Amino acid sequence: MIFCRLLSCLLLVGRSTAAKNAEILALRHEVAVLRRQVQRPRLSWADRAVLTALAKHLPPVLRRHRLVTPSTLLIWHRRLVRWKWRQTAIRSGRPPLPQETVALIQRLGTENPTWGYVRNQGELRRLGNRVAAATIRRVLLRSGLPPAPQRASQQTWRTFLHTQAHTLLACDFMHVDTxxxxxLYVFFVMEIATRRVHVLSVTAHPTGAWITQPARNLLMDLDDRAGRFRFLIRDRDSKFTATFNAVFAGNGTTLIPTPPQNPRSNAFAERWIRTARTECTDRLLITGERHLRTVLDQYAEHYNAGRAHRGLDLRAPDDDPNVIPLPATTVRRRQVLGGLLNEYHPTPPRPPYRSQETPSSAA
Structure with a gap:
């Protein structure tokens, strides 16, 4: 900026006095126009330095009518003095909590809506963190978490799904165009905890009686496991009649209708529909009900036993989570639906071949 100003001064030397006076008058008028529009301009430190240096060469009368007056220059100087001699403020009181402790308090408050401040204090002490209950209250309120009674009453649908996943069933319809x-319409039920899918029936004319009998068959197939499921999530379709509700009510299962126009309430079933279409039905030409039932039976078997799931630590629903497979020397591929899907199974290494010793060689 200094170089540009010096260069402009050198250029002004060659100009006539009349041209300079005309430019000064034009600049004064422009400044007057801008002052009517801008109440308080914002100046940088470079602008302040240039105006301060040029103000020394102006007559005292002209200094009072500038954008920067002598009083403004004095204010800038006092600010510089304060900035030079300022000291870092020393905060009084207790030192702040470490970020790890704050994150742990927020985690306990979010994951345990029924825990009060003292209950969180006791849990933190067991984990080796001594924090006062008032501090826990302040951290939770700052994070937007109300006291325990209010947090317990504000249970969301997502929290309900996570806490009751092992007792939940979800059902829905899927349509496929031949x-x-x-x-054609497909009626299926999913076990939320294990993501296991049961394709119950396929028809072109769905009715209330059409889904009632497959519901009875499902409870018979589940046998002893049927008593574990306490809730069934379904939408508000008219095909879910009172007879269908009575089938599950006899098993002690409560039916939970989803809110209107809210597919996220049945997100697991909706996700399976998208997965089945992407991986299977959208890549095949379906000819009829029998063909679709055969295809979906094979795909459901692949989905339950041969497909890794993100929500199950990349395991299939039928995999044993306590078994760690040993490394295999040979991996074999099994084609599903004519090569549309592939399953890979390890083959354990064969034991080394041992030749049988003859009696004469043993002797």
């Missing part, structure tokens, strides 16, 4: 432009 090669002859005929629409």
């Amino acid at each position: 090669v002859f432009l005929k629409r």
Whole structure:
């Protein structure tokens, strides 16, 4: 900026006095116009330095009518003095909590909505953190978490799904258009905890009676495990009649209708529909009900036993989570649906071949 100002001064030397006076008058008028529009301009430190240096060469009368007056220059000087002699403020009181402790308090408050401040204090002490209950209250309120009674009453649908996943079933309908432009409907049920899918029935004319009998068959197939499921999530379709509700009510299962126009309330079933379409039905030409039932039976078997799931630590629903497979020397591929899907299974290494010793060699 200094170089540009010096260069402009050198250029002004060659100009006539009349031109300079005309430019000064034009600049004064422009400044007057801008002052009517801008109440308080913002100046940088470079602008302040240039105006301070040029103000020394102006007559005292002209200094009072500038954008920067002598009083403003004195204010800038006092600010510089304060900035030079300022000291870092020393905060009084207790030192702040470490970020790890704050994150742990927020985690305990979020994951345990029924825990009060003293209960969180006791849990933190067991984990080796001595924090006062008032501090825990302040941290939780700052994070937007109300006291325990309010947090317990504000249970969201997502929290309900996570806490009750092992007792939840979800059902829904899926439609597939055949090669002859005929629409078929598929009724399926999913176990939320294990993501296991049961394809119950396929038809072109869905009715209330059509889904009632497959519901009875499902409870018979579940046998002893049927008593574990306390809730069934379904939408508000008219095909879910009172007879269908009575089948699960006899098993002690409570039916929970999803809110209107809220597919996220049945997110697990909706996700399976998208997965089945992406991996299976959208890549095949379906000819009829029998063909679709065969395809979906094979895909459900692959989904339950041969497909890794993100929500299950990259395991299949039928995999034993306590078994760690040993490394295999040979990996074999099994094609599903004519090569549309692939499953890979390890083959354990064969034991080394031992030749049988003859009696004469042993002797």
